[in-house]
Amino acid sequence: MSRPTGACPHAWRHQQQPLRGRMWAASPAFRRQLVLLRSLLPSPPAPSSVAGFPPSCPSCSSFLRVRTNHAMAASAGTVYEADAEAVVRRITPPLDRARHKGQAGKIAVIGGCREYTGAPYFAAISALKVGADLSHVFCTKDAATVIKSYSPELIVHPILEESYSVRDDERASVSSKILTEVGKWMERFDCIVVGPGLGRDSFLLDCVSNIMRHARQANIPTVVDGDGLFLVTNNLSLVEGNPLAILTPNVYEYKRLVQKVLNCDVDEETASEQLITLCQKIGDVTIMQKGKADVISDGKTVTQVSTFGSPRRCGGQGDILSGSVAVFASWARHFVLTNEQPTEKRVNPMTLGCIAGSLLLRKAASHAFEKNKRSTVTSDIIEFLGKSLEDICPAEH
Amino acid sequence: MSRPTGACPHAWRHQQQPLRGRMWAASPAFRRQLVLLRSLLPSPPAPSSVAGFPPSCPSCSSFLRVRTNHAMAASAGTVYEADAEAVVRRITPPLDRARHKGQAGKIAVIGGCREYTGAPYFAAISALKVGADLSHVFCTKDAATVIKSYSPELIVHPILEESYSVRDDERASVSSKILTEVGKWMERFDCIVVGPGLGRDSFLLDCVSNIMRHARQANIPTVVDGDGLFLVTNNLSLVEGNPLAILTPNVYEYKRLVQKVLNCDVDEETASEQLITLCQKIGDVTIMQKGKADVISDGKTVTQVSTFGSPRRCGGQGDILSGSVAVFASWARHFVLTNEQPTEKRVNPMTLGCIAGSLLLRKAASHAFEKNKRSTVTSDIIEFLGKSLEDICPAEH
Numbered sequence: 001m002s003r004p005t006g007a008c009p010h011a012w013r014h015q016q017q018p019l020r021g022r023m024w025a026a027s028p029a030f031r032r033q034l035v036l037l038r039s040l041l042p043s044p045p046a047p048s049s050v051a052g053f054p055p056s057c058p059s060c061s062s063f064l065r066v067r068t069n070h071a072m073a074a075s076a077g078t079v080y081e082a083d084a085e086a087v088v089r090r091i092t093p094p095l096d097r098a099r100h101k102g103q104a105g106k107i108a109v110i111g112g113c114r115e116y117t118g119a120p121y122f123a124a125i126s127a128l129k130v131g132a133d134l135s136h137v138f139c140t141k142d143a144a145t146v147i148k149s150y151s152p153e154l155i156v157h158p159i160l161e162e163s164y165s166v167r168d169d170e171r172a173s174v175s176s177k178i179l180t181e182v183g184k185w186m187e188r189f190d191c192i193v194v195g196p197g198l199g200r201d202s203f204l205l206d207c208v209s210n211i212m213r214h215a216r217q218a219n220i221p222t223v224v225d226g227d228g229l230f231l232v233t234n235n236l237s238l239v240e241g242n243p244l245a246i247l248t249p250n251v252y253e254y255k256r257l258v259q260k261v262l263n264c265d266v267d268e269e270t271a272s273e274q275l276i277t278l279c280q281k282i283g284d285v286t287i288m289q290k291g292k293a294d295v296i297s298d299g300k301t302v303t304q305v306s307t308f309g310s311p312r313r314c315g316g317q318g319d320i321l322s323g324s325v326a327v328f329a330s331w332a333r334h335f336v337l338t339n340e341q342p343t344e345k346r347v348n349p350m351t352l353g354c355i356a357g358s359l360l361l362r363k364a365a366s367h368a369f370e371k372n373k374r375s376t377v378t379s380d381i382i383e384f385l386g387k388s389l390e391d392i393c394p395a396e397h
Numbered sequence: 398m399s400r401p402t403g404a405c406p407h408a409w410r411h412q413q414q415p416l417r418g419r420m421w422a423a424s425p426a427f428r429r430q431l432v433l434l435r436s437l438l439p440s441p442p443a444p445s446s447v448a449g450f451p452p453s454c455p456s457c458s459s460f461l462r463v464r465t466n467h468a469m470a471a472s473a474g475t476v477y478e479a480d481a482e483a484v485v486r487r488i489t490p491p492l493d494r495a496r497h498k499g500q501a502g503k504i505a506v507i508g509g510c511r512e513y514t515g516a517p518y519f520a521a522i523s524a525l526k527v528g529a530d531l532s533h534v535f536c537t538k539d540a541a542t543v544i545k546s547y548s549p550e551l552i553v554h555p556i557l558e559e560s561y562s563v564r565d566d567e568r569a570s571v572s573s574k575i576l577t578e579v580g581k582w583m584e585r586f587d588c589i590v591v592g593p594g595l596g597r598d599s600f601l602l603d604c605v606s607n608i609m610r611h612a613r614q615a616n617i618p619t620v621v622d623g624d625g626l627f628l629v630t631n632n633l634s635l636v637e638g639n640p641l642a643i644l645t646p647n648v649y650e651y652k653r654l655v656q657k658v659l660n661c662d663v664d665e666e667t668a669s670e671q672l673i674t675l676c677q678k679i680g681d682v683t684i685m686q687k688g689k690a691d692v693i694s695d696g697k698t699v700t701q702v703s704t705f706g707s708p709r710r711c712g713g714q715g716d717i718l719s720g721s722v723a724v725f726a727s728w729a730r731h732f733v734l735t736n737e738q739p740t741e742k743r744v745n746p747m748t749l750g751c752i753a754g755s756l757l758l759r760k761a762a763s764h765a766f767e768k769n770k771r772s773t774v775t776s777d778i779i780e781f782l783g784k785s786l787e788d789i790c791p792a793e794h
Contacts, residue, residue, distance in 0.1 A: 118549030142542075142555075149546040251497050292495055311492035311792075313501060315531045316550065373792040374492070374528040375783025377550045 112139025116197030126323030195228020309362030316378030329353025509536025513594030523720035592625020706759030713775030726750025
């Protein structure tokens with residue numbers, strides 16, 4: 001479809017909504033259709049245009065379901081509320097009896113050290129609970145025994161080392177050996193998650209930097225969270241220009257990233273423009289800024305998921321999210337690659353993965369809170385990942 | 398509110414009960430109102446006055462719901478029965494959707510050694526189940542692997558050392574390193590619990606003494622239980638004059654404390670006066686004397702919680718209590734600090750934390766016993782912390 005010219009620069013979008021205004025236009029089925037159409041449309045206008053997106057364009061507003069969230073009320077930037085349920089349904093692959101082990105996804109979490117073991121476990125088990133076939137953890141020896149003890153479902157590799165266990169003269173050889181070990185597996189993974197419970201040991205972070213470079217060369221999508229964001233913030237080249245990188249900072253991590261990359265503080269007045277600029281400055285990455293709403297940008301559009309989850313803020317929910325996003329991003333990538341569209345119409349699968357992961361966590365957290373109230377902990381939320389996905393996207397669909 | 402003078406020294410209190418004697422005065426709602434009023438009143442009379450509190454003052458008796466428990470029947474001291482449910486409702490923060498991880502509380506337990514691993518786990522997981530966002534454990538390396546394996550929800554730091562693992566000539570440097578490690582985290586905590594499963598190794602206790610001093614300098618409330626009480630009883634300067642210190646001795650620990658501080662035996666005839674004197678002698682601390690009723694004093698008032706819990710006395714219930722008190726004390730401190738009252742009307746948040754923690758344990762123990770009878774163990778009680786809090790203070794409140 002060619003992009004027609006006209007008085008309204010978004011007229012080409014209006015052509016996608018011939019039924020607009022009919023009585024059933026507001027039905028859920030219609031809205032799902034809209035978002036599916038949207039997901040196959042060319043990317044929205046470049047940032048400068050987004051910033052100046054005419055809010056008075058009623059057709060665009062309706063079609064794109066434009067909303068501004070509270071924090072962005074004063075912003076001129078446009079934030080699209082994702083039809084996240086439609087995204088989940090669209091990218092989740094059907095369960096095919098003819099498939100083999102691994103075809104629904106193989107995920108690896110790079111994290112887990114002497115201090116932290118819960119975070120990589122949460123991320124890895126969440127990937128399985130969302131529907132991946134295999135979930136690996138690459139961690140230090142100290143962490144491996146504990147993570148293995150949490151669950152027999154995970155494949156845990158006690159490969160990483162921290163400074164205290166490596167002599168200075170051994171560093172180069174140990175680092176090389178670690179990369180070789182992880183490298184043997186890398187090609188098999190559909191996505192890796194770097195950071196849950198990684199810690200901040202300098203030697204370990206150096207090794208993980210090598211692993212990230214290797215993953216990039218192998219075109220493996222990479223979700224970066226937790227201490228992985230600490231690493232990346234101090235070494236932006238690890239993700240610069242990588243369209244398969246997803247960063248998932250919380251409010252504090254986002255603040256550090258903005259300060260480092262944009263050399264200023266977070267400005268809530270121009271939050272969406274700042275997010276777009278951040279993605280562009282780093283180059284090609286997708287960022288999901290976690291908060292009351294999860295706000296997602298790939299440097300072109302800004303989309304949010306604001307479905308209410310739970311008021312509990314117990315630690316570990318970010319790990320569920322990173323594991324879930326890894327699975328959905330790999331599914332979305334497969335969906336986009338196998339449903340051929342002209343390049344200009346392709347939607348960024350990393351964005352779709354973020355949207356789907358965000359929604360699923362929020363749904364599961366909502367169920368868990370309804371059951372456990374203030375005593376809700378992360379394991380309670382993981383328990384509801386399956387039901388939440390089934391509610392949105394039944395296994396028989 | 399100024400304190401009027403009159404024939405009865407408690408006339409100023411009588412002014413708070415204009416509705417006394419009306420038919421609905423005994424309703425739960427009215428009683429809750431009374432305790433809320435009380436929590437905003439000036440502190441009760443100084444110990445000498447309490448000792449001479451006229452038992453015949455009917456108005457005071459009604460308003461303050463004065464009761465003497467069995468052990469104190471012959472005492473002239475006045476023991477106030479706390480309206481603990483009202484306290485829980487008052488200090489528990491609403492769940493706010495705009496909050497971030499950590500804002501509902503970050504707790505740390507200092508304990509766990511080669512011999513004991515259950516106690517610090519019980520304290521730390523209880524803190525999470527009551528509603529804290531993050532719960533840390535600082536323990537020895539031997540204990541860490543086991544405590545981690547109990548639950549991925551906890552952040553366990555294998556930092557402490559016992560004498561057997563440290564050479565004499567290394568002691569100073571290891572001790573210094575431990576303090577540095579814990580110190581890095583200290584400012585983040587809203588309350589620490591010292592003692593569950595700590596053991597009595599001399600080197601380890603020296604290190605924990607340093608940690609307690611550091612917490613005090615940083616104004617971090619500190620609950621002292623178990624072997625922490627052994628440490629403190631032998632080194633009172635660790636808590637002397639610290640209004641943010643809470644000691645939670647059981648009958649044996651209390652006996653040793655009385656012998657050490659007051660140089661006499663526990664006297665049940667003058668139990669409440671003795672408790673007040675004990676608090677005053679140590680200086681500013683709050684003590685919760687655990688027993689059939691939990692009796693709480695900060696050296697000014699004596700309050701008790703006598704709600705029946707369970708006849709089971711399985712080990713570990715004290716750890717649930719210390720973890721719960723830590724959360725409630727930090728919430729109460731926040732409540733008192735953010736609901737400005739004239740200094741003379743401020744209630745001691747440490748006392749409120751004890752009252753709330755005591756009630757919650759008793760409620761949860763009651764539920765657990767109803768379900769499990771003689772086979773009730775500590776984990777069964779922890780399972781009911783959430784329901785017990787929800788019954789008193791629904792999450793939507």
